[in-house]
Amino acid sequence: MRGYQEVAFRSAYLITGDASEAEEATQEAFVKAYRALGRFRSGARFRPWLLAIVANEARNQRRAATRRAGLFLRVAREDTPENSPSSPEAAVLAAERREELLEALRGLREEARWAIACRYFLGLSEEETAAILGCARGTVKSRLSRAMKGLRAEIAKEGDAG
């Protein structure tokens, strides 16, 4: 399962907002997954199955945590060649825009934020996103649509305030 560590850990991190809680949740999920491997339906996709266990553990951690989940996501590097803006002014504008988006995400409800993060940050499939959100695959689209609507509203609010 080593090949799934990163996506599992990052999924847990997006839910818990804390590295050590994410680690604990992922480890516990892996233990449970190892023990439940015998019950895994052959023919089913393994990654969504594993991510559902991870998300469940992460939500348990999240509920147990007393602190409020603040904005924990940070932008790492902005000067990678593929993302490098053409001028210093463009770089400043791009950084401001990213901050604006993060701020707008901050204003969303957790479930909406998770939906957007699953799809666009982690690049998960609908099935995997459903596993993380704990919902039916058919409802992922509508949840994501509502989350995007909320995000646009947040961005507009920031625009009005600015």
Add this chain to the structure above:
Amino acid sequence: MQDRELERELRELGSLIDYPPTPNVARAARNVLDEAANEQSRRLRRAFPTMRWAAVAAAFVLVVAVPTLSPGLRATVSDWFVAEDFQSTGVDAGSPERQSEAGAPAAGVSKSATTPAQAPQFSGERISVREAQARMEGTLILPRTPELEKPEEIYTVGTASKEGVMLVYKYGLPPLGDSGIHLVLTEVPGDLEPAYLTGRTTAGSKFDRVSVDGNPGYWRSAGNRLPGQTLLWEQGGVALRLEANVKKEQAIRIAESAR
């Protein structure tokens, strides 16, 4: 703003997120499971001590199967603890020249000079205590009883896959027949049970289970190439074989003093 543009921006933002480094949770999970399995096994052993013998029986099957599969593997498991003659365990029938080469102490030479035919010769390389210590990576184990001082001679024993040492004592205990030897202690890094089991199969003689400092040991009162008794036990990752002309209790006492 168009949805597609917003999606593109989100994907780009996602690619720049600074995630904490991913820990090796798969390994940590395996460790948790291994520990749980070990604990369960310990509980079972406590509840059903005979389970240990079931494990020994299972190992027995493996060890017996190995020689039929691979002569190379046979060499590794039928090492010095098990074979019934010194020819295959690192000791040759004696010859005066070889005895002289080995540089045995005066008492040993004197003894062997009077009974050259019975004096066993060790085919391993004669080494010093310091070399033996290095060979055993610092875990050379020596008996600490008053009757035994230090080994008069130390020889290497080994195969391509395993190596150990053989300590020869020439004072302190009843001699092993006319050999001039009072005690031979063989030490090999590794587990005892495969060696014990192979010995059992090749020797066809019975070992009794004994306790050496709370750990399992095996005692055989029948002598083989030397007219003594044999005690096998394991200590700190080293399998040991003691051969001496002593009673079981004394052998265990010597074994328990070793460190």
